[in-house]
Amino acid sequence: MEAVTAVQLTKTYGEVQAVRDLTLHVPQGGVFGLLGAQGAGKTTVIRMLCGLTKPTSGECSVLGCSPAKDPAAVHAVCGVMLASARPYAHMTGQQNLLFFAQAAGMAEKAAERRVSELMKDLELWEERERPVSEYSTGMLQKLSLARALVNYPSVLLLDEPTSGLDYESAHALHALVSQFAAREDTTVLLGTSMMHYAQSICTAYGILEGGELVASGDFQSLREAAGCRAHAEFRLSGGESLEGFRPDETLATGLLEHNGWWRAELRDEEEMPRLLRSIVEHGYDVLEARLVEPTLEDVYKRTLEQHPGKEGTADAHAG
Numbered sequence: 001m002e003a004v005t006a007v008q009l010t011k012t013y014g015e016v017q018a019v020r021d022l023t024l025h026v027p028q029g030g031v032f033g034l035l036g037a038q039g040a041g042k043t044t045v046i047r048m049l050c051g052l053t054k055p056t057s058g059e060c061s062v063l064g065c066s067p068a069k070d071p072a073a074v075h076a077v078c079g080v081m082l083a084s085a086r087p088y089a090h091m092t093g094q095q096n097l098l099f100f101a102q103a104a105g106m107a108e109k110a111a112e113r114r115v116s117e118l119m120k121d122l123e124l125w126e127e128r129e130r131p132v133s134e135y136s137t138g139m140l141q142k143l144s145l146a147r148a149l150v151n152y153p154s155v156l157l158l159d160e161p162t163s164g165l166d167y168e169s170a171h172a173l174h175a176l177v178s179q180f181a182a183r184e185d186t187t188v189l190l191g192t193s194m195m196h197y198a199q200s201i202c203t204a205y206g207i208l209e210g211g212e213l214v215a216s217g218d219f220q221s222l223r224e225a226a227g228c229r230a231h232a233e234f235r236l237s238g239g240e241s242l243e244g245f246r247p248d249e250t251l252a253t254g255l256l257e258h259n260g261w262w263r264a265e266l267r268d269e270e271e272m273p274r275l276l277r278s279i280v281e282h283g284y285d286v287l288e289a290r291l292v293e294p295t296l297e298d299v300y301k302r303t304l305e306q307h308p309g310k311e312g313t314a315d316a317h318a319g
């Protein structure tokens with residue numbers, strides 16, 4: 001059974017089509033990145049999956065359970081972390097988690113054990129008796145993740161879990177998500193515009209733009225579909241120029257300079273040694289040479305460029 005399924009899922013708010021005709025199949029296991037810039041429709045998809053918003057048309061399910069028809073069944077198997085969810089500020093972190101664990105139907109002792117375990121793993125243990133109103137943004141995000149994980153969900157839906165966090169904290173939180181997913185055999189659907197973090201933890205992706213799914217698959221298949229090749233980069237001794245150097249057919253594009261590096265797209269990365277040899281044979285002194293593989297952000301941008309009219313909104317973050 002698939003972890004998440006959507007078939008022709010559509011959500012309209014007045015004139016705005018937040019999600020259009022989305023068909024998505026996420027298998028169990030791994031971390032699926034639902035990528036998109038601001039307003040692409042990620043939150044709306046997640047809200048429909050957890051039953052907070054009803055689709056205008058089409059269907060979706062989580063482990064075969066329909067949030068529209070049987071929200072209780074979805075809540076039993078699914079944990080959700082949404083930016084809009086707020087803990088009770090006057091209660092401590094521990095009290096909040098115990099409250100949500102028991103609201104999810106856990107017995108008192110089991111809830112206590114799970115809350116202690118999560119607070120320790122997420123490094124919130126020292127803060128357990130502080131009221132949540134005193135928590136920092138990072139602590140609140142961890143508490144929110146702990147809440148989503150409290151009843152051992154089989155599927156975890158996360159909407160921009162690191163928004164508002166600095167680089168180190170965001171990196172640490174993504175690493176925790178990845179560890180929990182592997183350790184507890186949880187499938188994660190991560191809605192994000194942070195390509196750098198997504199690339200470090202996701203096993204497959206769906207690219208959402210203007211509410212439509214424009215591509216999906218693992219990194220390699222998205223990269224191939226987008227035609228993203230590796231780049232060769234060279235820095236020459238004494239700041240020498242490679243302008244006009246046209247070796248042979250190894251390059252897909254001309255060499256361009258950026259911050260002292262001469263850069264061009266290779267037709268095939270296996271061409272790198274031949275290109276390097278050719279530059280040296282033409283008498284240039286190569287100080288440094290490197291092969292740069294495309295990142296998820298490169299693939300994402302190229303994918304949007306291939307969908308006319310959509311590239312103007314490709315302002316996702318590198319992380």
Ligand SMILES: Nc1ncnc2c1ncn2[C@@H]1O[C@H](COP(=O)(O)OP(=O)(O)OP(=O)(O)O)[C@@H](O)[C@H]1O
Nearest residue numbers: 013016017018036037038039040041042043044045
């Ligand atoms: N309750 C609502 N009423 C009206 N329009 C809405 C509502 N919720 C979302 N939208 C619109 O639907 C579109 C998709 O929004 P959504 O929040 O799903 O995008 P997102 O990819 O999650 O963006 P962000 O990263 O900014 O959260 C946007 O144009 C947004 O303005």
